[in-house]
Amino acid sequence: MPSHLTASFPAGHPRPGASVPRPDGSSAPVQRLRPDEVFGAYGTSVRGLSGAEAGARLGYYGPNQLPRPRRKGMWRRFAAQFTDLFAVVLIVASGLTFLAYALQDPRDVGNLQLAFAILGVVLLNAVIGFVQEYSAERTAQTLQAMVPHTCRVLRDGERLELPSGALVPGDVVALEAGDAVSADCRVVEAHGLSVNNAPLTGESSAVGRVSEQTAADTALDSRNCVFMGTTVVSGSGKAVVYASGAATEFGRIYRLTDEAPQQKTPLQREVAVMARRVAALAVAIGAGVFALRLQTGQPLVSAFVFALGVMVALVPEGLPATLSVSLAIGVRRMARRQALVKRLLAVEALGSTTVICTDKTGTLTQAEMTVTQLWSDGASHTVSGVGYAPAGEVAGADGVRALLRAGALCTDARLVPPERSEGWRVLGDTTEGAILVAAAKAGLDTAAEKEAAPRIGEFPFDPVRKLMSTAHRTSRGGLLCVKGAPQELLARCDRVRRAGGDEELTGPLRDAVVAADDEMAGRGLRVLGVAVRPVDAVPDRAEEAEAGLTFLGLIGMLDPPRPEVSEAVRACHRAGIRIVMLTGDHPLTAEAIARRVGIVTDPSPTVVTGSRLDAMDADALDGLLAGSGQLLLCRVSPEHKMRVVAALQARGEVVAVTGDGANDAPALKHADIGVAMGATGTDVAREASEMVLLDDSFASITAAVELGRSVYRNIRKFLAYLFSHNLAELAPILAAAFAGFPLVPLTAIQILAIDLGSDVLPALALGAEPPEPDTMDRPPRSRRERLFSAELVRRFVFLGLVQSIGVCTVFFWQVHSAGIPFADFTSGDPAYRKAITLTQAAIVVSQFFNSLAVRTDRQSVFTVGLFSNPRLIAAGCFGILLMAAISYTPWLQDVFHTAPLALADWAVLAGFGVLLLTAEEVRKWWVRRTPAPAGASAGNAAGTSVGKATGNAAGTSVGKAAGNAAGTSVGKAAGNEKEETP
Known part of the structure; x- marks a missing residue:
């Protein structure tokens, strides 16, 4: 310990409840010291510290601030965008294309253009993803921090107003009604002093503070200590700082939060699985085509370039950018609903939520008596x-x-x-x-x-x-x-x-x-x-x-419930979402509020306190959470909340946690998605969460769930759209390989032009489709349900096959109409250039009709309105105009090796597009007239019946339950509990 510090001052930050020395040489926890002993133990006096002593301690212990969260640097976060598996596959493909260019003799400049084009795609995806993530994060950082900026301190007997960061252990602070406490302190003088500990403990009642020593085991349980982040609600007093910064109770919870691992969202896991499968499939088919071309006597480099085109055709290059921007659209929509999303993938995670663990004070209630x-x-x-x-x-x-x-x-x-x-x-x-x-x-x-x-x-x-x-x-x-x-x-x-x-x-x-x-x-x-x-x-x-x-x-x-919460709770129940209350408040208070908002409708819900949770092993807790009854968890600590969230996740639930206090932060971070309060929440809670409610309303969660579900369904729509044309790109290449045609019907650079120039905007327009009317009447999707479900695969295979027939037809029709043997075709032949132009245009035009077809799963697109999404129409027209530019503009013809198309060619292509739309409408008609599977019907029925039952119960029985179910004994118990504060 530095010599300039007071000798009696204990080295190192004393932990809350840790023993500190008494003048007689013994030691005791800070809460068990008499007020006069507190001054001696912390090397201070009723006049406070001297300026020199306070400066020395500040240099030794550091400022009274929580450590800033560990963040990756901007360059590291940007570099992380290139670790996506699709990006890795494209980077490898670009490297191999550079290699092919170097090995060719004479060298084909087209391969060099292709290599740079693929790298450009990777870079574009990375920039879009980084900008969207960084923008959401920067918006979140504008929220106000909760810890106060100034406090009143005695220094050399003089009362000063100093920045809260200047507080050090041993400082004497003055407390008055309305003050926010800036550090953990031991009260040495109290005049009707009471403090609201809700940000720390979750208990909404004001708690009286005294200066006398107590026999409590910990400072947090003692009535003679006050803590950082809490608020003085009445009276006045003085207190000696015994812990600052990271050593405070806030700091302890912060460390607990910081240690909690960042959970991957369901969509992250799904996209990762999809990327691995698509990448493996692309490599396997590319290798097979490469071997096949070698068997037919093609040169090594030529066979490799052909196989590379197959791989590029199978990789959805525009998917990462489309996914990022689609999620960003969801973020902006949520912001208009007062929900600020800090991480793009959290949008969809909330949509797949099956359980919401909600705090009470400030979330369900207004925090205003x-x-x-x-x-x-x-x-x-x-x-x-x-x-x-x-x-x-x-x-x-x-x-x-x-x-x-x-x-x-x-x-x-x-x-x-x-x-x-x-x-x-x-x-x-x-x-x-x-x-x-x-x-x-x-x-x-x-x-x-x-x-x-x-x-x-x-x-x-x-x-x-x-x-x-x-x-x-x-x-x-x-x-x-x-x-x-x-x-x-x-x-x-x-x-x-x-x-x-x-x-x-x-x-x-x-x-x-x-x-x-x-x-x-x-x-x-x-x-x-x-x-x-x-x-x-x-x-x-x-x-x-x-x-x-x-x-x-x-x-x-x-503390009245927010008026909009009851309807929000009913909406969650209709959607099949279970709501579990996790609160630090008294069980009777929690039950009363839960009844008022409709979370509890049963006469005898399961009410479990933190002490009972401590006595439960993992199996007992799993059994408790496995029950379908209504559950209230009261008097719980941060550790309890995190343990419950982990147990629910182990059961396969997708868990959202709401909260506003520091005590909620560990659970907020451990959850699949943490939802913090923006207006009244603590900075610790906001930092740990992935979504912040700017209006602190539980109803905003319901709106966000609806938008999140809509985002997932829209992602499924544009996946069907993107992968169906991937099959249409692959089909002519494979058909040419098996037919012995020596050249590729679609070059890799044409594929990139389709994927990025013609497909991204329509996919984004599909991602902006509004929620369908029955979105909140369906149960949550199962965690076992794959993004690439059998239903989705069947749909894009069906659409892809119809497109493939049209694409292969126009290519081989043009090749045969030229009257030239396959072996005599060269890359500069006008007939070949028109054939590959027709192939590209066939895919672009059919994708326009495909985008209209995939807007609905079962309903006819004519019912919702063929032109009811003007963004989609505009995006499709842009793709067709871009294709026309590639066909007719000389310098683009040189880049893409294309030729001009006649009006009759466009008419044929439009006919194939109408055929695709007609085929999909026939499929939907067949689906509509076919009864739904029993499982799906039961699932929907369950979701709807739960909602109706809950809605009726909430609407007609809450009052009776609240007034009668609790009974006289509840009234007396509640009366005893509430008597702690006048």
């Missing part, structure tokens, strides 16, 4: 409006104004009106903010009320008492206002406010209050009681003050 019900004098009053905007009304407001006035006086929070881009927000405890909003809805001016009744004393909230009291001076004398857990408050009341005045709180009246509390809590509301008593002077002790109270009523509130 809202009063929805009031109870006073035996009557219930509903409150409309959600969030912190004081827009709404209180039913029968006259009967609850006294209740809301007392509740508003007994608060430390402040309601902040909209400014700049921010809406209404609460500075302080969100529960207290909800009371202020309800009071405003009832017509009370809370600021004027507090000014008319200034506070003269208070007893801050205590988790043991579960109460908070404030004393006020009013025009009628002193008034004590108390709010807190109904059961604790009721035990201190002997009177109740009624319409006719205050009455004795008799047994029946007390039972009525308890029943109202149970009813409200049973619906998932957090319930607070409010009481008052006149005082002449502020009592010395809380126990003395909080006695002989007059009960006013109950305030019920909740």
Whole structure:
């Protein structure tokens, strides 16, 4: 340890909960130290560190920042584009073509042109893929980081505002309501201090903090520590930094996230398999043709060039670029739906999702406490409006104004009106903010009320008492206002406010209050009681003050679900997607929200806590996840979430994980696709995810699933389009080989012109087809389903055969009409040049009609509209015009060895195109009149029936389930759980 650091300061970052030295020579974890011992253990004092000491520690420990994620350099990422198997095959083909050019005597400049053309294709694909990935990544990096930029620190006894990165262990920081905590700290002074730990633990309730030593095993479980990334919601205090940067709890989760491997998407795996098979097939057929040409006495180089044309014909050169741009179109469509995709392949991964593991707070809910019900004098009053905007009304407001006035006086929070881009927000405890909003809805001016009744004393909230009291001076004398857990408050009341005045709180009246509390809590509301008593002077002790109270009523509130979530959940169920809630919150709170949004409709869902997960081995966990029932996992840690995701993936599920907190980050990265919240999410969560919801809405996930499914179906469409013409390119080459024709009917450079010049734009237009109406009424595709399924292969083989017949017909018709023996044909012969021109044009024209045919799987293209995709028509016309330019432009004729075509030639080619479209329409007609296989029917039925059942249950039974299924015992338990915060 450097000599300039305080000798008593422990070397190295102390881990949360690690033992640190006491003045007497013993050691203990930081949470078990007394406040005065904390200063000594960390070499600081109540005046904070000196500037020199802080500078030395900053140099030793480094800035208080999380390490930047490890990223490959731009050149390495660009170079990675050339590792695609299609790119490797083309690079090898280009190298062999260069070799063929070098070995030929005389050398054929056409081979040199071909070699450069193939390299150009590889480079073009790489540039397109890199630009699309880099663009998505750069867009994601514009999101704001969560960790605060400044904090208030004591240095040399002076209070300074410094960048959060300047904090070091031993610094004394000042905490006030609304502050974001910048490092892990041990509280040494607390005045009604409470903190929202949701970003770290997932628990939405504010938790009180104390300065006294505790016996907790870890700092994270201790009530005298605060952590980086959390927020102070009420009170004030001071704390000593004991861990900064990577040593914080945020840093621990970051390391856990960084260690999680990047999962390949289903499409990545499918494309890799397809590439291997196509490459192997191309090499095998090329080698066979090479051997066959040698057997017929062809020169070695000539036979090799012929075989190379076969290989190039089989490799879909335009596929990588088409795939990248098609996915990019999906990215842009998702961005318009408030979903930012950082990695192109994540678009399709979401579309194949079978399970969504969702967080609760901020994802399903608005993360804004809202009063929805009031109870006073035996009557219930509903409150409309959600969030912190004081827009709404209180039913029968006259009967609850006294209740809301007392509740508003007994608060430390402040309601902040909209400014700049921010809406209404609460500075302080969100529960207290909800009371202020309800009071405003009832017509009370809370600021004027507090000014008319200034506070003269208070007893801050205590988790043991579960109460908070404030004393006020009013025009009628002193008034004590108390709010807190109904059961604790009721035990201190002997009177109740009624319409006719205050009455004795008799047994029946007390039972009525308890029943109202149970009813409200049973619906998932957090319930607070409010009481008052006149005082002449502020009592010395809380126990003395909080006695002989007059009960006013109950305030019920909740973090409301987002209004659009219920419909989104129903859409997911219709689509056959299972939703599992993973939350750090209390089981009863989680179940109540799950019922409200329709995730839970069963009377008895399976609810499992983190402690139960710890006791489960792999087989037990697999059995739990194998069940088809509704599942809620509560009080879970980051490790639990990641373990559940891994177990689901091991079962063959495609898992999407949603979350906003740092505690969600490991699971977000481990999932097939991680979905983070953009507005309220932490930077750790956003960094770990592949998709960011800019509006934080679960409904955006549903829209993204629909688009993802559409992307996959569109990929299947343009695969059928691309591979059918690959067969049409291969067929005349093989036919010429077997017929003994000495020259190739289609040169490799012509093939490249077709693949890139005439096919890419129509394929992109197919990739931009909108989702079909029944997209979300089908179950997810099986993980075992191959991209190259038997159905897809049958379709492109059928289309390819029809095209091949036309292409071979026009080639050999032109060759025979020349009246020249096969052996006498040369590459410069006009008849040969026209024959290969006809071959190329036949493929281009038939592909135009092919693009119209593949737009639908079963439905007639005339039903959806032959010209309803204008981009596709324009792309096809461009390809035909390009072919005409190759046929008629002299310098392009020299490059491609082509000849001009007559009008009659184009008419014949168009006739073959109409024949192709007609054949496909006949096939679709036959498919439509043939009953679907039982498996497919069952699958669709399952998907639809699940949706209908879920939709009906959600629409008609959620209220009953939420109100009745939980029962009175749930209400009491929820009441006990919610009493932790006033």
